[in-house]
Amino acid sequence: MKHLVSVQDLSHAETLxxxxxxxxxxxxxxxxxxxxxxxxxxxxxxxxYEDSTRTRLSFERAAKRLSADVVTVSAKGSSVxxxxxxxxTALTLKAMGADMxxxxxxxxxxxxxxxxAGWLESSVLNAGDGKxxxxxxxxxxxxxxxxxxxxxxxxFGGLTIxxxxxxxxxxxxxxxxxxxxxxxxxxxxxxxxxLLPVRIENWPCTVSYxxxxxxxxxxxxxxxxxxxxxxNGTFFPSQLEYSRSFGLNRARASSxxxxxxxxHPGPMNRGVEITAEVADxxxxxxxxxxxxxxxxxxxxxxxxxxxxxxxA
Amino acid sequence: xxxxxxxASLRPSRTGSRIVADPDDISRAMRRLxxxxxxxxxxxTNLVVLGIPTRGVPLAQRLARNIGEIEGVTVPVGSIDxxxxxxDLRLRPSKALEQTLIPGEGIDDKIVILVDDVLxxxxxxxxxLDALNEYGRPAVVQLAVLVDRGHRELPIRADYxxxxxxxxxxxxxxVHLSEIDSFDQVVIQSAxxxxxxxx
Numbered sequence: 340m341k342h343l344v345s346v347q348d349l350s351h352a353e354t355l356x357x358x359x360x361x362x363x364x365x366x367x368x369x370x371x372x373x374x375x376x377x378x379x380x381x382x383x384x385x386x387x388y389e390d391s392t393r394t395r396l397s398f399e400r401a402a403k404r405l406s407a408d409v410v411t412v413s414a415k416g417s418s419v420x421x422x423x424x425x426x427x428t429a430l431t432l433k434a435m436g437a438d439m440x441x442x443x444x445x446x447x448x449x450x451x452x453x454x455x456a457g458w459l460e461s462s463v464l465n466a467g468d469g470k471x472x473x474x475x476x477x478x479x480x481x482x483x484x485x486x487x488x489x490x491x492x493x494x495f496g497g498l499t500i501x502x503x504x505x506x507x508x509x510x511x512x513x514x515x516x517x518x519x520x521x522x523x524x525x526x527x528x529x530x531x532x533x534l535l536p537v538r539i540e541n542w543p544c545t546v547s548y549x550x551x552x553x554x555x556x557x558x559x560x561x562x563x564x565x566x567x568x569x570x571n572g573t574f575f576p577s578q579l580e581y582s583r584s585f586g587l588n589r590a591r592a593s594s595x596x597x598x599x600x601x602x603h604p605g606p607m608n609r610g611v612e613i614t615a616e617v618a619d620x621x622x623x624x625x626x627x628x629x630x631x632x633x634x635x636x637x638x639x640x641x642x643x644x645x646x647x648x649x650x651a
Numbered sequence: 652x653x654x655x656x657x658x659a660s661l662r663p664s665r666t667g668s669r670i671v672a673d674p675d676d677i678s679r680a681m682r683r684l685x686x687x688x689x690x691x692x693x694x695x696t697n698l699v700v701l702g703i704p705t706r707g708v709p710l711a712q713r714l715a716r717n718i719g720e721i722e723g724v725t726v727p728v729g730s731i732d733x734x735x736x737x738x739d740l741r742l743r744p745s746k747a748l749e750q751t752l753i754p755g756e757g758i759d760d761k762i763v764i765l766v767d768d769v770l771x772x773x774x775x776x777x778x779x780l781d782a783l784n785e786y787g788r789p790a791v792v793q794l795a796v797l798v799d800r801g802h803r804e805l806p807i808r809a810d811y812x813x814x815x816x817x818x819x820x821x822x823x824x825x826v827h828l829s830e831i832d833s834f835d836q837v838v839i840q841s842a843x844x845x846x847x848x849x850x
Contacts, residue, residue: 356747359747359748363732363748363750364735364748366750367732367748367751367785373785375736376736376781377736377740641735641745642745643745644745645735645740645745646740646741646743646745646746647741647742647743647744647745
């Protein structure tokens, strides 16, 4: 494994290997509080063409926990804002000798292009490319689900996982659907038809248009952010109507099974897709998802550039 | 602390593999190591035995059990994975992590005995010393190995050695243990036919 662009490139064994490595790294670093010398002398470049706080910080922190040198390039305030192409930026980074490029880009396929166009020798780690994928977020979510509902298990057989809301614009949803299905979970996508992608019937999931009918079956409910910044048309009449039909509030949370957990990839629109009460409630594992994000990012960095990269 | 060696069995052979220790030899060596530890360490109640994965871990368990039987105490035993601390990580593809399990009482001010199967370049032990640093500050750190095959690349030596095995660099020393391999044996293979033996 040299790059991580899509969860669809991962075999079941590779997924498990990443999750196990993440758990072991967590144990070795005592919850991320210790510094490991593993990537000393390696350079990780965070190339961010889109605004991000938590993902960028998480990648930076993961790299620093492993003693890598971290350089962060954001589109604002770099040559990218002067119109430099992705290729020229890549060639510049190659000349600077980056071992890994963590890339976030508004265009689907940007990470794949960077990994396979032959511009670079570095490993490429996709930190979100448009509506396409965000693999480390899905891995973090899988780690969270595993810790709560399937400790030590090698698959998610028997679990039903609901992904609710704006699937159309969500790379987190796409990565999660493919990853969780490959782990053997039953994935149900729930939302208004306008926010579900065309040909979703070809994806490894079932579709429901009613949240209330589906709630009692769910072991995991994953609320998606309503992505106003990606919406250039009208997908639903009003926010109020959306949250009435698809928002998670206390009444809905109480019809979930007792063991069910509530997830959200963040950042949340409190009061739109999830009420503050549920987001901060006892079933919510939202802050764990952030902590697990750090663990899987450390694991993926170690597995991609920890060893002899020429042999990978 | 070395035992007399049967010179005949150590004569270099160009091809093939030869068994240099059978289950009885291994069990005798581990019992002797336990006695040496007890003799050397005044306060056995302060001991923590840590195995280096993979095959250092069952050896650590055997050593701790033997010490416990001699002294009538329970010796805390655990494992410490050194992969993330190696200085030769880049020479091979990244490797799966093994379990690190530090006993509940920690290692601060303890007498830590590191246990590995084969002492070779000394780089694993250097990494283990770095790893130990992350978990606390032992009063003393000592090293017990089943086999010392020579060819050190660092100024590191073992405090307790089960068997000294002079080898050539082209040979491989494989330790098999019943907990992992279903039988106990130490084998020297010439490089041509070795199948990736342990270092």
